[in-house]
Amino acid sequence: MKLIDGKVISGYVKDRVKEEVSALKEQGVTTGLAVIIVGEDPASKVYVNNKKKACEALGIISEEYALSENTTQEELLALIDELNKKPTINGILCQLPLPRHLDEQAVINAIDPQKDVDAFHPQNVGKIMQGDYDFVPCTPAGIMEMLKYENIEIEGKTCVVIGRSNIVGKPMGMLLLHKNGTVTICHSRTKNLKEICRGADILVAAVGRPNFVTADMVKEGAVVIDVGINRVHNKLVGDVDFEAVKDKCEAITPVPGGVGPMTIAMLMQNTLTAAKKQNNR
Numbered sequence: 001m002k003l004i005d006g007k008v009i010s011g012y013v014k015d016r017v018k019e020e021v022s023a024l025k026e027q028g029v030t031t032g033l034a035v036i037i038v039g040e041d042p043a044s045k046v047y048v049n050n051k052k053k054a055c056e057a058l059g060i061i062s063e064e065y066a067l068s069e070n071t072t073q074e075e076l077l078a079l080i081d082e083l084n085k086k087p088t089i090n091g092i093l094c095q096l097p098l099p100r101h102l103d104e105q106a107v108i109n110a111i112d113p114q115k116d117v118d119a120f121h122p123q124n125v126g127k128i129m130q131g132d133y134d135f136v137p138c139t140p141a142g143i144m145e146m147l148k149y150e151n152i153e154i155e156g157k158t159c160v161v162i163g164r165s166n167i168v169g170k171p172m173g174m175l176l177l178h179k180n181g182t183v184t185i186c187h188s189r190t191k192n193l194k195e196i197c198r199g200a201d202i203l204v205a206a207v208g209r210p211n212f213v214t215a216d217m218v219k220e221g222a223v224v225i226d227v228g229i230n231r232v233h234n235k236l237v238g239d240v241d242f243e244a245v246k247d248k249c250e251a252i253t254p255v256p257g258g259v260g261p262m263t264i265a266m267l268m269q270n271t272l273t274a275a276k277k278q279n280n281r
């Protein structure tokens with residue numbers, strides 16, 4: 001079994017980004033990311049803080065907008081409008097989920113597609129469907145980067161994604177399809193989930209339930225990618241029963257230290273891409 005080390009691979013991505021950010025700066029072009037967080041969700045606060053720290057380490061200017069739980073839709077849209085117009089801000093990320101009284105899709109739609117470093121705007125989602133894109137949602141992009149780094153072939157392989165979210169499952173399926181994988185997306189209504197997963201050469205688990213993927217769901221020699229970040233007894237665990245699955249597979253990502261660090265590295269990469277595009281580089 002090979003452990004796919006997200007810390008190492010994200011380090012390479014971040015080094016690459018850092019060099020380019022610095023080269024742009026020498027030409028007088030800065031790179032800036034605005035991160036908006038609404039409310040007090042503790043997990044979101046941790047993620048936003050990690051994004052801010054990554055920016056600082058790579059020379060990317062970061063602006064955090066921490067808004068109160070009872071921010072109105074109008075106030076949030078007004079902030080986005082302001083950031084859309086702000087030349088020093090190249091990327092805008094609004095941390096999800098938003099408090100329930102806010103219309104998440106309307107907020108996503110308000111972000112300038114050229115600054116949409118999450119690639120959640122319908123225009124960017126559409127481009128991903130067409131296979132011609134600048135921004136890719138950070139988590140699927142990070143997974144593709146890991147597969148590439150490990151020389152894991154996708155063409156012709158049976159790829160099974162568990163989870164159909166707009167953030168991970170759906171774009172993940174599309175990226176694997178663009179690399180000529182044969183893709184199945186499973187979800188809570190899927191029948192024969194175990195049998196379908198057992199057929200996977202590449203299995204991506206994005207369910208959000210601890211230890212959901214058990215050894216009997218994994219084919220001997222499969223590549224297993226664990227997107228889950230679940231807190232159990234104050235410990236982080238993935239969606240895969242790592243101890244039971246690890247000896248069956250060819251390669252597997254750990255939690256923590258797998259997909260998580262990749263997601264942030266790809267956000268940095270998307271922010272750099274935005275800065276380059278906006279400055280015609």
Ligand code: GUN
Nearest residue numbers: 093094095096097118138
């Ligand atoms: N919440 C969980 N993952 C993400 C992400 O990738 N982007 C944003 N904006 N919110 C998230």
